[in-house]
Amino acid sequence: MHSYRAPFMVRPDQPSADAARTSALSSVSDDDMPTERFEKLSIFYPMWNEELYIERALDAGHRAAQGLIVRGDIADYELIVVDDASTDATPEIADRLAAADPRVRVVHHPTNRKLGGAIKTGFATATGDLILYTDADLPFDMAELRRAVRLMSDYGVDLVSAYRFDRTGEGYRRLIYTFFYNLLIRSMFGVKARDINFAFKLCRARLFDHVELRSEGSFIDAELVIRSTRLGFEMLQFGVDYFPRTRGESTLSSPGIIMTILREMRELRSDLDGIEPVSRP
Numbered sequence: 001m002h003s004y005r006a007p008f009m010v011r012p013d014q015p016s017a018d019a020a021r022t023s024a025l026s027s028v029s030d031d032d033m034p035t036e037r038f039e040k041l042s043i044f045y046p047m048w049n050e051e052l053y054i055e056r057a058l059d060a061g062h063r064a065a066q067g068l069i070v071r072g073d074i075a076d077y078e079l080i081v082v083d084d085a086s087t088d089a090t091p092e093i094a095d096r097l098a099a100a101d102p103r104v105r106v107v108h109h110p111t112n113r114k115l116g117g118a119i120k121t122g123f124a125t126a127t128g129d130l131i132l133y134t135d136a137d138l139p140f141d142m143a144e145l146r147r148a149v150r151l152m153s154d155y156g157v158d159l160v161s162a163y164r165f166d167r168t169g170e171g172y173r174r175l176i177y178t179f180f181y182n183l184l185i186r187s188m189f190g191v192k193a194r195d196i197n198f199a200f201k202l203c204r205a206r207l208f209d210h211v212e213l214r215s216e217g218s219f220i221d222a223e224l225v226i227r228s229t230r231l232g233f234e235m236l237q238f239g240v241d242y243f244p245r246t247r248g249e250s251t252l253s254s255p256g257i258i259m260t261i262l263r264e265m266r267e268l269r270s271d272l273d274g275i276e277p278v279s280r281p
Contacts, residue, residue: 036153037072041065042126042205043134044080046118050136051089054081057136058097058104064142073149074130080105082122085112116220120213128205135199139164140240148202151236158233160202161225163195164242181261188269189226194237197221207233210278215268217260223268232277 043061047054058079065077081094083106091108098104107125109117122133130152132145140162148160178197185196201224210231215223229235 036156038074038128038130038149039076040128041068041074041077041130041132041149042080042128043077043132044082044122044126045134045136046082046084046115046122047086047090047094047136048084048112048118049086049088049090051086051093053136053138054090054093055097057138060138060142062103064145067143067146068149071146073146073153076128078103078105078126078128080107080122080125082118082125083108084114084118085109114216115218116213116216119220123203123208123213126205131203131205133199133201133203139198139243140200141243144200144240145202147238148200151238152202152204155236156234157236158204158207159225159228159235161193161196161235161237162198162200162240163193163237164198165239166242177258184265185222185226188265189222189230189272191222191226191229193222193225193235196225200240201225203228214271215264217264218257219261219264219268223264226268226272227275230272230275230277 043065045054045057045061050057058081061079065074065079068074069077081090081098081104083091083094085108091106094104094106098106105125107121109121113121119133123131130149132148134140144162148162151157152160178195182193182196185191185193197218199221201221203224207228211224211227211233213220213223213227225235
């Protein structure tokens, strides 16, 4: 595992449980108190055929969010499953978990809309003033969320994006693909993102008053960062240990998806002409 490394910023060019939380919060020292408190955190997971991961993912989300409540970083939270027309037991498991817990919400797509469509649904469905998007296979330790929230608060940024310390566990083909993809993003859009497609994006909800995402494919991660920074929102990046998928299969480097990414890159580049930074509070 890696020791802590300083982040860097990209600037634009129930009753008993509540009582326990109150008691725990009273023991937190003034030095540990947050500089900013968010009213509600929304965590959403785009899911397609994730029956092997869904319960573990939501359990991790609950633990991380409850820890933030105890520390006073947030007042409340919700977990959102975006079921992208799964053909396995994911929809049934999601509905069962939502019926048992009011903090779990489920949105079902009648047809498969790919990653971009699922992410757009997640951001549109979220009701928190703080929103985290991540994958159901938990590619990072959800305990890192506490650090991300604190960094957002301390540095006053609008977007926190994580990058992976070590990607060799997922194979050299995807490692090479990712290197050239990030290089292409930097050269075409001037965004200095180390790992732009990694599924750890923590955003202030106010960002989406100005950012309209359009990509339907895997390019949507890059589109989020590119549009946000072009509009003048600040992004901070920090490193996390990476845990590759151990069940199921990722298709993000398939030829069809790569072609879609390249097409959406061209479309975004032409769409960015004339965009000016917005006034922010």
